[in-house]
Amino acid sequence: xxxxxxxxxxxxxxxxxxxxxxxxxxVEELRSKYLEIMYEEEFQxxxxxxxxxxxxxxxxxxxxxxxxxxxxxxxxxxxxDLNHTGAHxxxxxxxxxxxxxxxxxxxxxxxxxxxxxxxxxxxVCALVGLKCIVYMGEIDIKRQAPNVARMKMLGAExxxxxxxxxxxxxxxxxxxxxxxxxxxxxxxxxxxxxxxxPYPDMVTRFQSVISEEIKWQLKEKLGKENxxxxxxxxxxxxxxxxxxxHFLDEPEVGIIxxxxxxxxxxxxxxxxxxxxxRDGVIHGCKTLLMQTEDGxxxxxxxxxxxxDYPGVGxxxxxxxxxxxxxxxxxxDDDAMQAGLELSKLEGIIPAIETSHxxxxxxxxxxxxxxxxxxxxxxxxxxxxxxYIEYFDL
Amino acid sequence: xxxxxxxxxxxxxxLSIYFTAGYPNLNDTASIIKQLENSGVDMIEIGLPxxxxxxDGPTIQESSTAALHNGMTTKKLFEQLEGIRDTVSIPLIIxxxxxxxxxxxxxxxxxxxxxxxxxxLILPDLPVAEYDLHxxxxxxxxxxxxxxxxxxxxxxxRIRFIDEVSDGFIYMVSSASVTGSTSGFGNTQEDYxxxxxxxxxxxxQIVGFGINNAETFVQATKTAKGxxxxxxxxxxLTKEGKQGIDAFVKSIR
Numbered sequence: 001x002x003x004x005x006x007x008x009x010x011x012x013x014x015x016x017x018x019x020x021x022x023x024x025x026x027v028e029e030l031r032s033k034y035l036e037i038m039y040e041e042e043f044q045x046x047x048x049x050x051x052x053x054x055x056x057x058x059x060x061x062x063x064x065x066x067x068x069x070x071x072x073x074x075x076x077x078x079x080x081d082l083n084h085t086g087a088h089x090x091x092x093x094x095x096x097x098x099x100x101x102x103x104x105x106x107x108x109x110x111x112x113x114x115x116x117x118x119x120x121x122x123x124v125c126a127l128v129g130l131k132c133i134v135y136m137g138e139i140d141i142k143r144q145a146p147n148v149a150r151m152k153m154l155g156a157e158x159x160x161x162x163x164x165x166x167x168x169x170x171x172x173x174x175x176x177x178x179x180x181x182x183x184x185x186x187x188x189x190x191x192x193x194x195x196x197x198p199y200p201d202m203v204t205r206f207q208s209v210i211s212e213e214i215k216w217q218l219k220e221k222l223g224k225e226n227x228x229x230x231x232x233x234x235x236x237x238x239x240x241x242x243x244x245x246h247f248l249d250e251p252e253v254g255i256i257x258x259x260x261x262x263x264x265x266x267x268x269x270x271x272x273x274x275x276x277x278r279d280g281v282i283h284g285c286k287t288l289l290m291q292t293e294d295g296x297x298x299x300x301x302x303x304x305x306x307x308d309y310p311g312v313g314x315x316x317x318x319x320x321x322x323x324x325x326x327x328x329x330x331x332d333d334d335a336m337q338a339g340l341e342l343s344k345l346e347g348i349i350p351a352i353e354t355s356h357x358x359x360x361x362x363x364x365x366x367x368x369x370x371x372x373x374x375x376x377x378x379x380x381x382x383x384x385x386x387y388i389e390y391f392d393l
Numbered sequence: 394x395x396x397x398x399x400x401x402x403x404x405x406x407x408l409s410i411y412f413t414a415g416y417p418n419l420n421d422t423a424s425i426i427k428q429l430e431n432s433g434v435d436m437i438e439i440g441l442p443x444x445x446x447x448x449d450g451p452t453i454q455e456s457s458t459a460a461l462h463n464g465m466t467t468k469k470l471f472e473q474l475e476g477i478r479d480t481v482s483i484p485l486i487i488x489x490x491x492x493x494x495x496x497x498x499x500x501x502x503x504x505x506x507x508x509x510x511x512x513x514l515i516l517p518d519l520p521v522a523e524y525d526l527h528x529x530x531x532x533x534x535x536x537x538x539x540x541x542x543x544x545x546x547x548x549x550x551r552i553r554f555i556d557e558v559s560d561g562f563i564y565m566v567s568s569a570s571v572t573g574s575t576s577g578f579g580n581t582q583e584d585y586x587x588x589x590x591x592x593x594x595x596x597x598q599i600v601g602f603g604i605n606n607a608e609t610f611v612q613a614t615k616t617a618k619g620x621x622x623x624x625x626x627x628x629x630l631t632k633e634g635k636q637g638i639d640a641f642v643k644s645i646r
């Protein structure tokens with residue numbers, strides 16, 4: 001079974017480039033050049049240097065002793081939360097800004113939900129001195145004021161998406177419309193492993209540094225490269241794609257993808273796409289998609305603003321269909337408790353997205369000597385208000 | 394011969410109107426189509442509304458949202474079009490995004506179109522490559538003309554390719570924009586229109602995006618076979634309702 005993108009841009013049944021002709025020249029330019037650009041020696045040198053000196057990589061692989069004792073297995077946390085800007089998102093924006101420069105683009109657009117990808121994009125635009133416009137749902141702008149302020153400090157313009165449900169999917173629509181209106185000088189930095197080919201593959205490759213490091217870090221610590229399981233939360237699925245990448249073709253490594261069940265899968269307030277979605281087309285790719293019977297895209301719900309996307313990256317749809325990955329859904333309540341548990345046991349306050357991945361132990365039992373690597377995709381600073389409200393702190 | 398090809402072979406410049414099905418009222422579809430034909434329109438694009446119309450500007454977005462709110466669905470639209478061919482003879486095209494069609498079932502959708510007398514489809518987010526790979530045979534089986542878009546940024550090589558795979562007309566997007574966002578054509582468009590004319594394509598071109606009155610209609614059809622008006626028509630419907638249709642069409646030519 002092939003878990004990587006094929007030459008037509010598909011992961012099994014999913015992927016492709018379902019884009020209006022107006023976007024064709026830009027997407028085609030990217031498709032024909034991205035691999036060549038990414039693997040140039042000069043590019044790799046600059047990318048790796050920035051990951052090291054600016055992002056602070058490699059991120060530690062931390063053996064969580066007390067958490068392991070509690071759950072009776074060997075838990076390692078891949079500390080993407082310690083990256084500059086506080087999450088894995090920057091791995092991709094560093095890569096894409098270097099691609100944009102090589103394509104001669106001087107205007108950058110991005111979409112953001114909770115604001116993490118917006119901040120990571122604004123950051124790299126400041127780093128190289130490019131104009132940055134971030135689309136963000138009007139409702140999210142109100143919910144995530146500190147990240148809006150960060151983007152502004154970094155010199156980005158934050159434009160509210162006023163259409164539809166005024167959240168992430170609409171911000172993405174607005175970014176796509178901007179790209180249609182500015183077809184020559186603009187690069188669109190998509191933040192997740194979604195969108196038309198080659199975006200899912202490009203984002204996955206930039207994030208694959210996560211699993212590349214896990215391999216040598218485990219080798220150093222345990223004398224073997226492969227864990228028994230890799231675990232990550234999945235919204236669009238960029239941290240998960242990066243965490244799995246170098247293990248996809250290692251059948252002895254189990255893959256566990258954790259979705260947001262919201263209030264519960266059957267409550268109508270959920271974002272568990274693998275359970276609730278059907279094959280459909282959103283934002284340029286064929287994937288699993290939450291929608292009405294009539295094919296209108298529905299608004300998902302999760303307490304975590306980074307997981308409430310109605311689709312999932314096409315690679316993850318393929319991993320679900322082929323059952324290469326086991327999908328587990330975690331409710332708001334279980335995620336919040338897991339976030340608190342990690343804080344108390346290990347002194348690490350995780351992002352609420354990540355808390356979902358930490359909440360699988362009631363549903364999935366591991367053996368005592370299983371090595372379970374969980375991607376700690378982001379830190380919880382941005383979620384303090386949610387935690388305060390939820391736990392009445 | 395398909396009604397579209399027949400219409401294209403007539404000597405005159407064609408005026409085509411786009412409207413969103415289910416807007417302003419859920420059951421306006423058939424009466425808007427009839428009124429448009431009576432007013433002298435040559436061809437109609439019936440918009441199947443979608444929740445996330447990413448190639449459309451605010452006017453068509455809002456009309457789509459309103460139509461969905463009114464209860465429009467693919468099934469509903471097909472019900473409304475039952476018997477439309479008893480009274481209407483001009484070409485009818487369904488224009489929409491691919492996902493609702495996919496959920497209805499591509500083959501079932503095409504079969505239904507043929508049964509109802511729909512002549513063609515315009516699906517902006519189903520580009521040539523995906524169409525070729527998965528759906529061409531089905532469209533052809535049911536005699537549907539699939540219309541592809543070109544833009545000022547489309548390379549000559551790709552225009553030739555699209556011309557080769559098209560069998561009807563080419564939808565020529567006037568400028569790099571979403572629908573409804575430009576007013577008037579400048580030198581860029583003039584050059585683009587001339588460039589396309591000089592390519593002597595097999596398929597006639599119909600210009601869309603940015604046509605909103607008699608002046609832009611004349612400019613667009615100087616070299617092209619016809620022009621499509623969408624957002625401007627919907628704005629008129631919002632303001633004046635269906636009784637404004639005849640005057641609107643007559644104001645264009």
